[in-house]
Amino acid sequence: AANGAGATVAAEGGGGGAATGKKSINSELWQACAGPLVNLPPAGTHVIYFPQGHSEQVAASMKKDVDAQIPNYPNLLPKLLCHLHNVTLHVQADPETDEVYAQMILQPVSSLDKDALLRSDLSLKTNKPQPEFFCKTLTASDTSTHGGFSVPRRAAEKIFPPLDFSMQPPAQEIVARDLHDNVWTFRHIYRGQPKRHLLTTGWSLFVSGKRLFAGDSVLFIRDEKQHLLLGIRRANRQPTNLSSSVLSSDSMHIGILAAAAHAAANNSPFTVFYNPRASPSEFVIPLAKYYKAVYSNQLSLGMRFRMMFETEESGTRRYMGTVTGVSDLDPVRWKNSQWRNLQVGWDESTAGERRNRVSIWEIEPVTAPFFICPPPFFRSKRPRQPGMPDDESSDLDSMFKRTMPWFGDDMCIKDPQGMPGLSLVQWMNMQHNPSLTNSLHPNYMQT
Amino acid sequence: AANGAGATVAAEGGGGGAATGKKSINSELWQACAGPLVNLPPAGTHVIYFPQGHSEQVAASMKKDVDAQIPNYPNLLPKLLCHLHNVTLHVQADPETDEVYAQMILQPVSSLDKDALLRSDLSLKTNKPQPEFFCKTLTASDTSTHGGFSVPRRAAEKIFPPLDFSMQPPAQEIVARDLHDNVWTFRHIYRGQPKRHLLTTGWSLFVSGKRLFAGDSVLFIRDEKQHLLLGIRRANRQPTNLSSSVLSSDSMHIGILAAAAHAAANNSPFTVFYNPRASPSEFVIPLAKYYKAVYSNQLSLGMRFRMMFETEESGTRRYMGTVTGVSDLDPVRWKNSQWRNLQVGWDESTAGERRNRVSIWEIEPVTAPFFICPPPFFRSKRPRQPGMPDDESSDLDSMFKRTMPWFGDDMCIKDPQGMPGLSLVQWMNMQHNPSLTNSLHPNYMQT
């Protein structure tokens, strides 16, 4: 299989994140529908792929736990270092769901170059300008056939074109496109006592066309050309996912594992789908994000941390928690996986629905001792021979192992020859000195 | 893994075919929705499973051809002899499709006993009494909001309760259940000039609830308790199958192959779904049907045959054709598979949409030389040793190979010890002497 060097897909330095598919999905609208926490790694960068997390997504979308019937894939590591060839954004054609998802083409790689890390690191820093948008959860009145849609005042003033208040009552036509590029038109009127913004004519067509119910959300955004876009986010109803009639749940899980194992064995590309609203967690993690978390967060029982969650109105807020344990989620099948290996408790009593297991890259330590354990990124090592002392194990390595004994040697970098490691100095410079980062930037963008 | 001997699921001698699932799907209604050609093997019998055909079903339901990226599974034979543990009938919960499908639990077996064949053979003979039913393709008027449903005269008289013609106009309430056990009520009236049967009140709820369009079909059947059941059969629209957002097509195909390979290696059970309306062909074939076709049909180029097809109105008719070639559909990945290895031409010029490749068990030879090549069912053979002559190869075997050289030795019976073959006499008796068959019947039903 081809060794992926010189892929044609370049990293998008700071743009919308991912390339768009044939149908040219609007990436801002896709992102808005996916939610504020979703952050796709850009094409051209390196990522860590967790088959275990992928499996969990399938289990969640089928409302069925992973069964014991799945064979072990002893040659499939719990995490794969991959080059992310391509990312395309999609939306279900079925109006029943209108669910957003992303297709990623991953290729396992056995070696890393310095640029890969830098590129991945830079991709984390892109703080894309959030387009103007609002999101409202629909009420019973909004979805009933009795009337229209009550637009929150601030939302109407921020997003919709200004009304001509000389009219009595002030009204205009609103035109917006959805992810399928369908055009929806609404009558926007400002009336009533007290005055309020309403969408009337056209609204019910949208509600019935998208099959919206009270509790679902609708969102409007205004793109840079002042065009209006609208999307929907359904409430967490039961996973209506009916794919069960095509493939058995067992075959699906086997398919995921076998596809990854085959790709890893041949360094050949494979395709995964990521469903941001259905998946419990992201399972394709930017390389730099992973490394920073694993090598920088000093982990200990009782450690305090914060973690981001999505709010009702599509905002974000942080909850505080404490690490209560570190253990493999599945010690039999996925030994030494870091996938959700932290057991945690939450400060607030309303935390019932929050997960009690998270992965280390999902959390932010509260007292961030960022450089306590410097990252030995590329420990150049030869294949260990049993009984032979590893003459290249460094002080960093041993310190690392004392600190995080649960992190094994099973990282998926198989072929370190000719890959000079980043020095600690370089790493720290990269973190502290944006100018250096920037000066490195043009180098790899040109290659 | 357990060796499946003594499965608890008994063969249903002649009944509705398959056991029903938890939701207790009505098997007559399921069968009517599936179509007249679908004939599920009963649980407890033995079958031949074709992974290649299974793969084709997935490709058809995703409207995507099998890709070249799928790895070879050199240890997976193109056909697996399996014990069919269980068959359950299902229907998509999603009202968007209401598609029927069957779940089968298969367990590869490496040996056969005599009863297995007898049981499978008997299951072929069950000519279930077709319940009274009618099926109509909906017209534009039937599905418009402007009116009701025009019931064909013969259908109304055959299926619906008789009207009281003393009323002016004669009318009654029709109550029918669908596969989800939902109750639908319609006003049935006989009026107009000229008089005709119509379903009025309640009909539009059904059309919009099932999202029916002109071209889709609706069918009514009356079960033995005189209850009315109704089902739908959608026109062959584009496969709206949206499972693509869960698993990539590649992963699905790999999942099928890996699941089958794993099950075959361990003689462990695995689950497949069969979608009668979406699948191009059945890929789980009753053992006896397979054997009869393979060992009894003398195959030659230019051979004339007939084959059953479904008509517009859910009937069957036969088309005539000629065998124009015999070759592997996929010589690389599925060598010596008998899956659709016959290239055929059709007599009628309207045959454009009929498949140009079929499998031998799908056709009936026109001049049936039924016993030209008697079936050497269980050639007891030891594992061949290279260079050693096979001292047990029979005359039947060599004749068989001369007749059908394309049929290799790769049949999936691995472990023939202690399996005395059925003699030719036994086989012929079984075919010609129903009383013997019946006298054998109680024997294995008790075991």
Add this chain to the structure above:
DNA sequence: ATGTTGGCTAGAAGCCGACAA
């Protein structure tokens, strides 16, 4: 025998401000 159409009517969809939280 049955698909489509125009006419008619009953009832739902949908616009409005009142009112309340």
Add this chain to the structure above:
DNA sequence: TTGTCGGCTTCTAGCCAACAT
């Protein structure tokens, strides 16, 4: 500020026979 409701209007859904094929 915004969710729900009663009042009123508009329009579509839906029943009918005529007519066509």
